[in-house]
Amino acid sequence: MRFRQARPPVLVSYAAFVLVGINVGISGVLLPSQMASYGVDRATIGIIFFTGSAGFVLASVSTGALIQRAGIRIALTAGGGAFVLAGLYLATRPPFIAFVLAQLVLGYGTGVLESGLNVYIAGLPGATTLLNRLHAFFGVGALIGPPLAAWILGFASWTVVWLVVAAAGVPLVAGFLLAYPGRERSATDAPGAPVVHAVPDGPGPSPAPAPARRGMLHTALRDRGVQLGTAMLFVYVGVELGVGNWGFSYLVQARGLHASIAGYTISGFWLGLTLGRFLISPIAARAGATTAAMIYACLAGITAAIAAAWLSPAAVACVAFGLLGFFLGPVFPTTMAIVPRLTQPRLVPTAIGVMNAGAVIGGSALPWLAGTIAQNAGMQALLPFVLALSLAQFAVWRPIAARLGRRD
Missing domain, CATH: 1.20.1250.20 (MFS general substrate transporter like domains)
Structure with missing residues (x-):
């Protein structure tokens, strides 16, 4: 198309x-x-x-x-x-x-x-x-x-x-x-199979026979590519909402910033997230960077921004929050974009649903855990926790990048 x-x-x-x-x-x-x-x-x-x-x-x-x-x-x-x-x-x-x-x-x-x-x-x-x-x-x-x-x-x-x-x-x-x-069907499709168009970032996996007598959801849950993508979004949304939900309290309680400045800083975080989604992918495409390289660069930027927000003076920390949002921006949509390269074409709709569900669970469980840790150890524990999540993203992305490399 x-x-x-x-x-x-x-x-x-x-x-x-x-x-x-x-x-x-x-x-x-x-x-x-x-x-x-x-x-x-x-x-x-x-x-x-x-x-x-x-x-x-x-x-x-x-x-x-x-x-x-x-x-x-x-x-x-x-x-x-x-x-x-x-x-x-x-x-x-x-x-x-x-x-x-x-x-x-x-x-x-x-x-x-x-x-x-x-x-x-x-x-x-x-x-x-x-x-x-x-x-x-x-x-x-x-x-x-x-x-x-x-x-x-x-x-x-x-x-x-x-x-x-x-x-x-x-x-x-x-x-x-x-x-x-x-609804579209072709002669080679199983009844009700969705049409999945080619994605130019690289060839997807070869079509496989439709799962016999086994639900798509069950098959998707057992698929290694879907599991990796779900884990990536689980951790990613934990970082995004952990900062989005608790960042204001961190800036006020741990950094002593005025509420109005903290509020503007969190708005800058969300603005950075939006700008990152508009800008980073086109810039990477013009530079000839692969999807895997772009996400590695974003993960490095995320880790550096969290470290700067944690260890730098308050003025620098405010800027770091905006940069954190900027580098976070492309991770979620790019992970969605590569689903046709992680699993069978017939599983793509179900796989995206499973990954969305994993993101929602991560967006509930990890911010709750961040709040619980902050309640017991103090709000200053927020960014070390988020930094640990950012490092976990590297661990999850590595096997995903390897799968992409085999299909490029």
């Missing part, structure tokens, strides 16, 4: 990831209003994080089967529809139990969108650059979300924020129906 033919669905993908980013960005801003509205404390409102994550993981591990049976168009339409319906229901201010359960549907819709769009873009020419841009637009949405929610809360309730977000999802659902291809 030529990019010119793929351009409308790619643009819709970018818009969808902006909306997903807005969804993440507004959550923290809305929590105080939601707590006041329902008369609950932080521990109680925190239940929505578990239900939302459960919905996302369920979607991630089932999206591959959904795409294989119904096609990418129907899968994305279903995910977008679930997102819109959950948002509209939240806008009615349902009873608290229903509010919590609605997060399950919202998480499911978000998970289908993220996994499905990663699957589609991973099969296009220039997938590495396109996926970096896709995830960069998530960062754009995450930057837009907080000020948008704060502005609306200045004159309306939190339910209006959800009404606006849900309404923004309606044209996207229409875009999925109009722009994306229907």
